[in-house]
Amino acid sequence: MTYQGMTCPLLSEESIDILLDYAAGRLDQARSTLLERHTASCESCVAFLGGQTSLWQTLDEWEPATVSMDFNRRLWRRIDGLRTQPWYRRFSASVRLGGWKPAIPLAAAVLVVAAGFIMDHQNTAPVSPAAAKSVGVSVIEVDQVEKTLDDIQLLKQLDTSGTDTRAARTL
Amino acid sequence: MWQRVNTGMGASPAPDLDAELMLRVREGDEDSFRVLLDKHRNPLIHFLYRMVQDQPVSEELAQEVFLRIYRSRASYEPTARFTTWMFRIATHVALNWLRDEKNERAQERLDDDRDYDLPSRELPDRKPTVEQRMLYRARLQEIRDAIALLPAKQRAAVLMHKYQEMEYSQIAAVLECSESAVKSLLFRAYETLRGRLAHMVTRGTK
Numbered sequence: 348m349t350y351q352g353m354t355c356p357l358l359s360e361e362s363i364d365i366l367l368d369y370a371a372g373r374l375d376q377a378r379s380t381l382l383e384r385h386t387a388s389c390e391s392c393v394a395f396l397g398g399q400t401s402l403w404q405t406l407d408e409w410e411p412a413t414v415s416m417d418f419n420r421r422l423w424r425r426i427d428g429l430r431t432q433p434w435y436r437r438f439s440a441s442v443r444l445g446g447w448k449p450a451i452p453l454a455a456a457v458l459v460v461a462a463g464f465i466m467d468h469q470n471t472a473p474v475s476p477a478a479a480k481s482v483g484v485s486v487i488e489v490d491q492v493e494k495t496l497d498d499i500q501l502l503k504q505l506d507t508s509g510t511d512t513r514a515a516r517t518l
Numbered sequence: 519m520w521q522r523v524n525t526g527m528g529a530s531p532a533p534d535l536d537a538e539l540m541l542r543v544r545e546g547d548e549d550s551f552r553v554l555l556d557k558h559r560n561p562l563i564h565f566l567y568r569m570v571q572d573q574p575v576s577e578e579l580a581q582e583v584f585l586r587i588y589r590s591r592a593s594y595e596p597t598a599r600f601t602t603w604m605f606r607i608a609t610h611v612a613l614n615w616l617r618d619e620k621n622e623r624a625q626e627r628l629d630d631d632r633d634y635d636l637p638s639r640e641l642p643d644r645k646p647t648v649e650q651r652m653l654y655r656a657r658l659q660e661i662r663d664a665i666a667l668l669p670a671k672q673r674a675a676v677l678m679h680k681y682q683e684m685e686y687s688q689i690a691a692v693l694e695c696s697e698s699a700v701k702s703l704l705f706r707a708y709e710t711l712r713g714r715l716a717h718m719v720t721r722g723t724k
Contacts, residue, residue: 360698360701360702360705361698361701363701363704363705364686364701364704367679367704367705367708371680373683398712398719399708399712401719402708402711402712402715402719403680405657405661405715405718405719406661406680406711408654408657408658408661409568409658409661409662409665411560411563411564411567411568411681412564412567412573414559414560414563414577415577418559418563418577418580418581419555419556419559421581422555422581422584422585425581425585426585426588429585429588429589
């Protein structure tokens with residue numbers, strides 16, 4: 348929607364600054380002229396400007412309170428207190444300024460590495476008889492399993508050599 | 519010992535006068551800090567007062583802002599306008615205070631410091647009548663309430679735009695968002711205020 352060579356500022360929040368600045372009396376002459384040409388044929392903008400200008404004047408009524416006379420004196424007293432602080436207090440104050448924030452990802456990375464290290468060592472550590480007993484697995488059972496696996500391997504080898512012998516006889 | 523303080527507001531503009539003063543503070547010139555304090559004390563306290571709506575608290579928060587600036591002097595780098603940096607600290611401090619549940623409860627007792635709200639300009643040539651004072655206070659309270667009900671970020675944007683007369687780019691730098699986001703915040707905030715204060719806002723053409 349274009350009126351008098353200007354897209355209506357109300358159509359986009361991006362260009363709302365033109366109306367806000369005009370209502371505040373902060374818009375430069377060139378853009379003011381352009382907007383005035385537009386508002387001559389745009390009732391929506393006229394209504395917006397009327398409301399915004401009145402709001403602006405209403406907000407002017409809220410004047411700030413008077414600042415305490417001793418503000419500077421109180422501040423300098425606190426600054427003097429800073430100067431006489433021991434080094435560790437000054438350090439903790441500097442940390443409070445936000446210096447601890449970069450330490451968060453670093454601490455997280457250290458934790459992840461530490462957790463990985465512990466888990467890795469837990470997996471490869473030999474099972475002591477005492478530990479095995481505590482989880483209900485006896486060392487003898489482990490030995491039996493190993494022996495059984497060896498037996499299976501031996502049987503496979505025998506089976507393979509038997510097949511080869513039968514094949515030779517057939518020939 | 520001091521961490522490096524970068525004002526952290528993107529591109530480096532040419533150093534302004536305040537930034538030059540701050541650089542002198544970095545070199546140990548405390549008179550430059552006095553100049554900065556005298557220049558920015560009132561605007562800063564006014565901004566904080568309108569944010570938290572409690573005069574003693576706003577002064578306490580302003581002290582905190584100036585203390586942070588002073589503590590950061592050794593590592594100060596002028597990568598943005600000094601006022602942008604200062605208002606960024608002030609906004610953080612104010613938003614933190616507002617977020618604090620305990621302080622929010624304290625915020626409800628706005629009546630306690632009502633006398634702070636009577637500016638000297640309110641008493642022009644002749645003394646206002648009791649009725650005029652009551653009317654003024656009622657209008658003022660409505661304005662304060664309407665602004666206090668805005669979301670904190672919208673409130674900060676309106677206060678910086680309306681009362682500190684900041685540019686959109688500077689408000690964006692303070693609030694750490696884009697310029698278009700600031701315009702959107704302002705559009706919605708003013709729309710809300712026009713609605714809430716409709717009975718006070720007389721509609722008419724400019």
